[in-house]
Amino acid sequence: MALLLLALPALAARAGAIPPEIDADPRLVATQHARVALLADHAAVAPGQRFHAGLRIVHDAGWHTYWLNPGDSGLPTRYDWTLPEGATASDIRWPVPERKPIGELTNFGYEGVLLLPAELSVPPQAAPGERFRARLRARWLICEEICIPDEATLELDLPVEAQARPSADAAAFAAALAAVPQAEPGWQGVTRRDAGGITVEVQGCSVALGGAERIEVFPATPQIVANHRIEAAHDAAGVLRFRHPASEYYAGMPPSVDWVLVREDGETRRAFAVRLRGEDALAGAPGAATKDGDAPASAAARLPADAAGTVPPAPRLGPGMALLFALLGGLILNLMPCVFPVLALKALAFQHGEAREHRRHALLYTAGVLASFLLLAGLLMALRAAGEALGWGFQLQTPWFVAAMALLMAAVGFALSGLATPGASLMGLGQSLTEGGGGRAAFFTGVLAVVVASPCTAPFMGPALGFALTQPPAQTLLVFTALGLGLALPLLLVGLVPALASRLPRPGAWMERLKQALAFPMYLTALWLAWVLGRQVGVDGMALLLAGMLLMGFALWWRGAQPGRLRRFAVAALLLLALAPVLLIARLAPSVRGAGDTASAESSLWQPWSPEAVAALRAEGRPVLVNFTAAWCITCLANERVALSGTAFEAALREHGIAYLKADWTDYDARITAALAEFGRSGVPLYVVYPAGGGAPVLLPQVLTPGAVSQALREAARHGSAPSTPAGDST
Structure with a gap:
């Protein structure tokens, strides 16, 4: 049985000063708080060969990234490869991490110089003289006192030759792979939850681990045990045992649990991976046993396709049904609580004026809706063509956009409550959007309806949008057009059919009360978006947003309460200050909401x-x-x-x-x-x-x-x- 000898400097997690030859490497590309490069252990590859490639990360001093189990917070680095046809890429081969206590939290990650290898295969049909071109989009979370998501897209271009040739980086890959925990045959045991917490027993490891100065344990399966330091010891029978508190976020024992055991003898470290069956004595249902000695791998990789949850090809709509579903979905969007006030106020505006003006406003409103949907479709197609895996509602995954929408909802609410009147500086637009004072207002009311509808997916919309985003551009735009027509259809019919407009209630004092009442759904929408923002960037971002709303309300009150020309400048300054949270929120780190935040x-x-x-x-x-x-x-x-x-x-x-x-x-x-x-x-x-x-x-x-x-x-x-x-x- 071969034991893996790991020297301390070889472990990326324990890297100290950056070697000069790495620090001066011209291939390194600067990101926010690191420099990165895509490396390979071969300078030339052969048909059918397997070789290693991966991201080298040179962290700025004091900054770190995360292991596959990040611990109490954080996110692991992720690879998305674009490879030649017939080529494959493995998961990341993770070196042993360091524990990183931060207050009451314990994370697992890396500092200094890190290389994360993955194994790539060259297509057997590749011929000498061709090129093996791969693109890696790597994403990671890098943290000091704050955490910042970062990413880089890098290219690998290697010649295909009859005989493979190693590169100058081969030694770096050998050291990185040596730091990856290896499985030993014959090890077996159990991870059991009982009233005392988590108990672990490992048999068959006494030869490799017996007599060690210290055995440190890392849980590769998250949310089983608490993440603070674990040390194990052998009993008289040679069984390695330890007991540790269960994770605060423990939600059940999986059928198998992966562990990394690190033997430390002075400066020498040996790292081993072991998979143990899981049992939950409190639940009374032991997990399914796994083959002893398996190296850590995803459960899906060890199961038949149907058991692993592989889905059959999703049933696809035909073009005709997709258009019908999009039209119906857009129609139902009108009933959403943040869309309905806009629709109701615009409909009431049709009680005034002539039928010709009604038709013009209905057509302009429809044009605003369609233009917005087509713009959104074009943006989605462009981003997906650039490699982004995005879907409906993607813009709400961006905190500054959520903050801007919340301020917009509050602005419309203030306008409906009577704090702004047409011409009142920046807020004149807000009220004109909702009350509809002309053709331009009708168009932008349509734009506003699409903006406030973006968090919603109505019945029928899901299959239609799923179809649209897998089709050529012309069909995609056609489905989004049908969706827009569905959203615009009620007001379009009221504007084009005078008999429908004549059935609306007669004007009266009730209209002003209704307008003020419809402000409250907008306030509720603004508060809901503030809650969403708090989930994304934390309570500090939510507080900034609420402060911006307060400043906006104060500015409008000041405009009405203070006479004189200077009030215009004061109001404009306060309103611009209310927009400041959007800029500040864009700089806040995302709130790393581990699976257990709720x-x-x-x-x-x-x-x-x-x-x-x-x-x-x-x-x-x-x-x-x-x-x-x-x-x-x-x-x-x-x-x-x-x-x-x-x-x-x-x-x-x-x-x-x-x-x-x-x-x-x-x-x-x-x-x-x-x-x-x-x-x-x-x-x-x-x-x-x-x-x-x-x-x-x-x-x-x-x-x-x-x-x-x-x-x-x-x-x-x-x-x-x-x-x-x-x-x-x-x-």
Whole structure:
């Protein structure tokens, strides 16, 4: 049995001063708080060969990035490869990290110089004289006292030759790979949760680890144990044991748990990987045993395709049905709480003036809606063509945009409450947008309707948008046009058909009261967006936004209460100051919302989604409900309040043994975006039921009722029988 000898300087996690030859490397590209380069261990590759390539990160002093299990906070570095046809890339090979205590938190990560290798394969059909060209989009979270998301897109261009040639970086890759924990055959054991916490026993490791000065333990599977320092020791029988408190966010024992065991003898370190079966004595249901000695890998990689949660090709709509679904979805968007006030006020404006003016305003409103949807479609197509995996609502994953929308909603609310009148400096636009004082106002009312509708996905919209974003540009634009026509249709009909306008209530004092009452849905929308912002960047960002709203309200009150010309300058200054939070929020670090930020209160009810979690649960034969959601999605929040919470829902989960997973798309997550695309969707909400015992996953309606959810869970638990709602039916 070969033991892996690791010298301390070889470990990237323990890197000290930057070697001069690395510090002066011209290939390094500066990012926000690091320099990065894409390296390979070969200068030339051969057909069918496997070689290593990866990102070298030279961290600025005091800054660090994260391991595959980041600990109590943080995010691991992610690779997205674009490879030649027939080429493949492995997952990142992670070196042993360092523990990084930060207050009461403990994270796992790296400082100094880091190289994260991955194994690439050259297509067998490649011929000498060709080029092997690969592109890597790497994303990471880099932290000091604050955390900043960063990324780089780098190119690798190697000649294909009959004989491979190593590069000058081969030694760096050898050292990095030597720091990756290796599995030893014959090791076995258990990770057990009991009343005392987490107990771990490892058998067969006494030869490799016996007599060590110290054995440090790192949990490669997150949210099982608390992340502060763990040290293990052998008992008299040669079994390695340790007991440690369970993680605050513990949500259930998976069938297997991965650990990294590091033997330290002075300056010498040996790192080993071991997978142990999981048992939960409190739940009384041991996890499924795994083959002893397996090296850590995703659960999905060790299961048959159907058990691992692989979905069948998503049913696709035809072009005609996609257009119909888009039209119906746009029509239903008018009923959303932040869209309806805009629609109602514009409709009431049709009580005044002549029929010809009504037609003109209706057409201009429709033009504003269509222009906005087509602009959004063009932006989505351009970003996706550039390699971004984005979907409907992507703009709300950007904190400054959420802040700007919240201020806009507050501005419209202030205008409806009478704090602004046409011509009142910057706020004149806000009221004209909602009251409609002319052709330009009608056009921008349409723009505003699209902006405030962006957090919503109405029934029928999901399949239509999923179809649109996988089609050529002409068909994509056609579907978005149909969606816009659906949103504009009610006002368009009122403007073009005088008989409909004549049926509206007669003007009177009630209109002013209605206008003021409709301000409150806008205030509620602004508060909701402030809550979303707090989820994204933390309470400091939310406080900045609320301060901006307060300044805006004070500016409008000052304008009405203070006479004189100077008030215009004071109001303009205060309003500009109210916009400052948008600029400051753009500089705030994202709030790293670990899977347990809200799960701690509901850990017995749901757990965070991941492909590995779905695979592990399906391997146990359990039925699974997955809720793809986001904090900025009104439909998602409504469904959770109405159908996915409460004692009846919790009882149904427990009665039928349903595992409930949440995939939170509030912030960008490439894996969630990819999962949505597998089901033919480009946005949330999406509800997927995996029946017990295997079988194809089934999609639930986008608008849920308690009865529909209860029936779906009951049928999913019947030995693999699928819920009655057919896959692909979003209504």
